[in-house]
Amino acid sequence: MALLLRLIILLWPALLVGCNSVYFLPMKPWVQNPANQGLLYEDVVLIHPRGERVHGWWLPAKGAARGTVYFLHGNAQNVSTHVMNVIWLPEQGFNVFLPDYRGYGLSDGEPKIKYAMQDIQLGLDWLRSSGRLGDKPLIVFAQSLGASLTIPVLAKEGNYGRYDCLMIEAAFTGYGDIVGDILARNWLLRVLKPVVIPFQPQKYDAIDAIGYLRAPLLVLHSEEDEVIPFSHGEALYAQATTTKEFQRLRGRHIASLRDPDVRNRLIRFTEEYCGVRRQPLRQATPDSSKRSPEPPAADLLRPPGNGLTF
Numbered sequence: 001m002a003l004l005l006r007l008i009i010l011l012w013p014a015l016l017v018g019c020n021s022v023y024f025l026p027m028k029p030w031v032q033n034p035a036n037q038g039l040l041y042e043d044v045v046l047i048h049p050r051g052e053r054v055h056g057w058w059l060p061a062k063g064a065a066r067g068t069v070y071f072l073h074g075n076a077q078n079v080s081t082h083v084m085n086v087i088w089l090p091e092q093g094f095n096v097f098l099p100d101y102r103g104y105g106l107s108d109g110e111p112k113i114k115y116a117m118q119d120i121q122l123g124l125d126w127l128r129s130s131g132r133l134g135d136k137p138l139i140v141f142a143q144s145l146g147a148s149l150t151i152p153v154l155a156k157e158g159n160y161g162r163y164d165c166l167m168i169e170a171a172f173t174g175y176g177d178i179v180g181d182i183l184a185r186n187w188l189l190r191v192l193k194p195v196v197i198p199f200q201p202q203k204y205d206a207i208d209a210i211g212y213l214r215a216p217l218l219v220l221h222s223e224e225d226e227v228i229p230f231s232h233g234e235a236l237y238a239q240a241t242t243t244k245e246f247q248r249l250r251g252r253h254i255a256s257l258r259d260p261d262v263r264n265r266l267i268r269f270t271e272e273y274c275g276v277r278r279q280p281l282r283q284a285t286p287d288s289s290k291r292s293p294e295p296p297a298a299d300l301l302r303p304p305g306n307g308l309t310f
Helices: 002-017 079-085 113-129 145-154 175-184 193-199 206-212 230-239 260-273
Strands: 042-047 053-059 067-072 094-099 138-143 165-169 217-222 244-249
Touching: 042 094, 042 113, 053 079, 053 113, 067 113, 067 145, 079 094, 094 113, 113 138, 113 145, 138 145, 145 165, 145 206, 165 260, 206 230, 217 230, 217 260, 230 244, 244 260
Parallel strands: 067 094, 067 138, 138 165, 165 217, 217 244
Antiparallel strands: 042 053, 053 094
16 A cells, blocks of 8 residues: 555656656666677667657668568667567568667657657658668558557658558557556546546547558557557557458567467568568578577566556
């Protein structure tokens, strides 16, 4: 009970005003780099008009590229941990670009919802202008908070036709919705909902934007997700009006890519809806003689501070 009371005291001002620190749990130090997983990589630094730098990694495909995956990670840690979710893609013939939002890793600045959405747009603009895509498809893959940030960005009319498809895993419908779910998990916090929810950001809610997407969409969500309830994925899928598919998952929050069947499901979607040429599926490991590395659990490396990783 004492711990819960301390949590209320710490989070109450932030929850009441919709403070960005509730949604972002950045980590600056790296845990590893792609070379530790046997992958070639390139550091990419993008510059905002105001001078702040956004750092990311470019992972080239092994052999001829079939397409490029633009990967947007969740709210905790940084690219050095989230890279484990995409290290299998170069073996399958995909380039991968994964940036850190401002305030994460080597990226400058501080994390805010508006800034993170600007960072996502900056990465998309760079991919379209860099010449690295060639004539191959661009697939956007986003998880958790990254997915909820990405939906309103890609729903802008100016981004129509600038990517070939979108895959989202464990997205939440809106900031007030996810805060309400967190508060509802405890009877003492539940009473705060009526005074906290109205102060959460509403301008950028994914549920209000997803109906404006025009590219094919794959929604993935685990029925056992302990952070973002399965109902969020169902609601987003129902609201989408573009060509769409829904994939039920099992297991913990954003831990599904440990399963080769889920990896193959993503590949099939890119081949069926994104314009990626087909090829026989291979075991997606940096070294086929080794056991496939597993992405870390969402709570394996907790950043400092209070909050939930999503």
